[in-house]
Amino acid sequence: MQIIQFILDLGPTVMMPVIITILGVLFGQKISKAFRAGLTIGIGFAGINLVIGLLVNNLSPATQAMVTNWGLKLDIMDVGWPIAASISFGTTIVPAVFLIGIFINTVMLGLNWTKTMNVDLWNYWHFIFTGALVMYLTNNVVIGLIASALTIIIILKLADFTAPYVEKFFQMPGVSLPHTETVSWALVGIGINKILDKIPGINKINFDTDTIQKKFGIFGEPMIMGLILGAGIGGLAKYQVKEIIVLAVNMSAVMFIMPRMVRILMEGLLPLSESAREFINKRFPGKEVYIGLDAAVVIGHPAVISTGLIMIPITLLIAAILPGNRLLPFTDLAVLPFLVIWAVVPSKGNIIRSVITSTIMVCFMLLIATDIAGVATIMAKDVNFAFPEGTSTISSLDAGAHLIPYIIFKIVQLFMT
Template sequence: MEAVQNIIHFILDLGATVMMPIIIVLLGLALRQKFSQAIRSGLTVGMGFAGIFLVIGLFSTNLSPAAKAMVDNFGLHLDVLDVGWPVHAAISFGTPIVPVVFILGVLINIIMLTMNWTKTMDIDLWNYWHFIFAGGLVMYKTDSAVLGVLASCITIIVVLKLADYTQPYVEKYFGMPGISLPHTEDVGWAPICIFLNKVIDKIPVINKIDINPQTIQKKFGVIGEPMFIGLVLGSFIGFLAGYNSKGIIQLGVNMAAVMFLLPRMSRILMEGLMPLSDSAREFLNSRFPGKKVFIGLDSAVVVGNPSVMAVCLLMIPVTLVLAAILPGNRIMPFTDLAGLCFCLLWSVGASRGNVFRGLIISTILMVFILYIATDIAPVSTLMAQKVGFPFPQGTLAVSSLDGGSHFIPYIIYKIVAFIVP
């Protein structure tokens, strides 16, 4: 198992920009693509991911200091620190069930595809940490590795089914044909978001309000373009952070750049994926007429949607207000404020880009996320201690907004905690 774990860590350490091209090339060759075509597709996908992560890095680098300044301005003093998804990922990869979950995860996906129990082929291996996190919560709560692995397996099955269920939204609204998003931290909320959107459909007056980048651009012309929306919202965040005029302008321009560049990086990614999708369709039609397979990817491929980014920026002050006023909340939002687009993207997907509805649904979701993040803080802190996470000075408990957004793992965790106290 140690040898398997070393191999897995070596692959993961390559990063998505290296790992994904290799996977795409191997899949292309397996689907009878020419070597030159497979190489081109793989490299194009790698460049697309590199571009997406560079722009997300620009987003986080500029937004994180603003988020910290807003926390200070709001005067929040809560005892659970939001250490962010990167720390939770690192903690998850430090748990002893990593190799078992990886092997079983791949086998479960293959079996489900073979038996027509799913259409999603999850090639987003790096985000297997989501499944490991689910198992870690249960393992450290019950002191049982077997129950932890079982929780991971159940999470994998449910997430693959939800990825199938939400694929039409990914294709029709996000413009990603043949792609699904088996991303645990967001897809678990999709049925709730779809339900809440239907509830809003029944509310007079409110159900007529439709605010999205397309209608704004149509009404206001060039001023309504996504980059101008980014400029306005970025400047607004800078103002709330207490920045001077220089800082406000800089943050506004950088957010405008993010809104402008991310969709273009996603198009580069799709340029590389489409040949693979076409080859997969032809291969399956020749051998299994009528069988469909979706390529499961990181939700990073859709977070560049202008409505998603707009809702993400608007939710930063909303999240801080909720953290301050919700009774019983203990988590101080910090690191993951810059990554809300991952946690809340289905509030926008379910409402088909309606920023107004997306903001309402996201606010409801954030109440749950804050309470879940608070509730898992003890076991999250124990996980961090077990893998030797260096706690910031004065910090006694850690969790994250991203951890609080893992809805399916949380349900499994609570069920097991009830059965095995």
């Protein structure tokens, strides 16, 4: 556990260069080339994390002001994904899930059951979260670990299935996204998009970022869209003029800088992808391998960020009127761009379709977050989580986005009754 914790504490900015350098050497690169590629990827991740920090640090106060100003009162507090991750890492099954995850991925690669080599070790907390939910539901560690293993297998297969979409839409060859709370919704997003194809009127609307830029000129450029959307959110938060301007410029900066940070990361990743392809082709002709990364590498797309920003007020409205919802969206409103990725990709960046699909997804996310709140609260108490004053029950919008873990959780719950 101390070894695992030491590695995790390094964070992706340091952890990724180490992993990529080791992989590069294993795939036959010179150590200098492998180290350069690894360091470049680390720099790319550092840049992405800085921009995500800019996004979250500016959006969080605005979303909290919106919650306060709109007078929403619901009894389950959205404590955010960082708390869900820290609670997961505080459970007893952490070392076992890491060992199981690495073993499963290695065996599946060796037997050609997956093409994804998941190097996103930090987000193993998703698999731990699944196991912990089931373990606390059943009071059985073994069943919890089986749930984690099933989640790992399913997510790897979904990452394989969606990799061609990632390559085509985000221009990222050789990359897959085994990121549980995002890729879990890929089939849902693809299915909804197929339904929208058959609805007269909607199926004729093409409102992607390229079309917007052609029709509106400078006002359709990503930086200007960020400026407008940031100002809109500031207005809904009832900010003063000065605060609205600051938020608008910072959202403009996010839209402008993020794609450049992703390009830096890809500069380091492409040599590894090429070396991996050559290494595999020599030993296993025809076999393909994807590098499994955090979904953070794709949220810089203008359509993803735009859809995420538009969904902030819509999510608050849904939370207020959705029957059965008890979750007060709060901390995780700022990370909605992550949760809408697989609404955007199947629609090929069509903002109208993306918002429609995201709205449907968010309804389910809120209900899932509400349903698992009881077990999530027990987990939090067991690891001595400090509850916010006046809060007795917690969950998070991100936890509600863990669709595959939730399905496994409900199946186990069904067999218990």
